[in-house]
Amino acid sequence: MRILVADAFPDEYRAELTAHGHDCTYVPDTTGSELPRTLTGHDALIVRSTTVTADAVEAADSLRLVIRAGSGTNTIDVDAAARHGVHVCNVPGRNAVAVAELTMGLLLALDRNIPDNVADLRAGHWDKKRYSRARGIHGRKVGVVGLGRIGLTFAERVAAFGAGVHALANPNRDEQTRERARAIGTVFVDSLDELARSCDVLSFHVPATAGTRLMVDRHLLAQLPPGAIVLNTSRGDLVDEDALIDAMESNGVRAGLDVYADEPAAGTGTVDSRLAKHPNVYGTHHIGASTEQAQHAVAAEVVRIVTAFASAAPSDAPPHCVNPDAVERAVAASFPTSTSSGGRP
Known part of the structure; x- marks a missing residue:
């Protein structure tokens, strides 16, 4: 051929x-x-x-x-x-491990303010008092939306850090997925709203479909506790970006993002994104699978x-x-x- x-x-x-x-x-x-x-x-x-x-x-x-x-x-x-x-x-x-690793990296970066640490140190600023404030991952409740190959691989890694994994109940999951989820003590809930209310981290690992478009909307974001973390390494159109910005400004929500609604299609270019520029966002360049x-x-x-x-x-x-x-x-x-x-x- x-x-x-x-x-x-x-x-x-x-x-x-x-x-x-x-x-x-x-x-x-x-x-x-x-x-x-x-x-x-x-x-x-x-x-x-x-x-x-x-x-x-x-x-x-x-x-x-x-x-x-x-x-x-x-x-x-x-x-x-x-x-x-x-x-x-x-x-x-085949890229599940790579995307899960990046998602884990974004979570750790948000918790420990790693990018800002690096930027200040390179600029000659020392601020141990500010950067000593971090909650830690151990014991936190992490909601994983989408227990496919990537979501489950991320769930296993965040569980290894001592976090409690929560996910949506789904009677149609195959037995292998069920067994892997049970092995890390996954707690299942009945609705996305309940997942948002019960967790202080939400990580999205679902495909782009008509049913997932803008699933991270004002209603869902309003269910999150103050200071919650939203992670999205799947597709940009899952998120209502204006709603997320409002949630960051009104409720202290923070976000780790690898994808954006209007990201450049080419490998290089320019980007003008209010969301990517927001100080509560740590973002990467759609590189989840790029190991x-x-x-x-x-x-x-x-x-x-x-x-x-x-x-x-x-x-x-x-x-x-x-x-x-x-x-x-x-x-x-x-x-x-x-x-x-x-x-x-």
């Missing part, structure tokens, strides 16, 4: 794709607006943060597979891909997806495909009598 790799991707895994007989075009700085004119002739597309719009999908003449080298697919127009018979896959779970360990784990899974897709029958969906049924319907509508089989070119 001809594969366009439109974001940074480790050299050894591109070499592995080439060794498997694929023709890789590596343009890691490709922007979403450039994709429509660069996808021509490519069967597969690998992206990380590059946006894949309906225009890009429609302009592609042979595209059959899009892989997001990460856990979400909110930067990809999955519906447009399905209409054109394009499978969309993600790589869930070397995580990127290698993700890249290895991308290679596995490509290999499985290339060798499967055309009717088979690749691993971690998020739109298999829609693609199947689109293909059936285009080729109602097709009975072809065998691997893909």
Whole structure:
């Protein structure tokens, strides 16, 4: 297959794709607006943060597979891909440790005021009296919203610091998740409001969906105790940013954030965010999954997806495909009598 790799991707895994007989075009700085004119002739597309719009999908003449080298697919127009018979896959779970580590780092930074410590020391200011004030993590109640791979991995780490983990009850959780949650003494509650009222830290680890958009709103923030901490390392559109600013100013809420509603799509650029500039916020640059360990784990899974897709029958969906049924319907509508089989070119 001809594969366009439109974001940074480790050299050894591109070499592995080439060794498997694929023709890789590596343009890691490709922007979403450039994709429509660069996808021509490519069967597969690998992206990380590059946006894949309906225009890009429609302009592609042979595209059959899009892989997001990460856990979400909110930067990809999955519906447009399905209409054109394009499978969309993600790589869930391989970056869980990296995101959990950053979330833990933000929590510790907020509790001990680490960034301000560093800034003052570099500026020549010594203020031990101010920076000696910290509550500590041990014994605190930490609400984890979303016990998927990332949320559960974070929960295990914060429990190791002696915090009490609280989460929403969910009868549909698999037994492995239940067992891991029980092992760290997770306390389950029935509603998000109850979680906010009973915890002084809320950490969000849910995907961007219609149901999670703006879930951190004025109502929820009003349930938090004074001085509570909000952590968001998932998606920016979970948070009503104006409401969070108001809660910080009226109730002393603090926030550790890796994502923002209007963050730049490119790897570098300028940002003008009231929320990111607020003194009660310690923020990072959407780097949750950006450890070397995580990127290698993700890249290895991308290679596995490509290999499985290339060798499967055309009717088979690749691993971690998020739109298999829609693609199947689109293909059936285009080729109602097709009975072809065998691997893909």
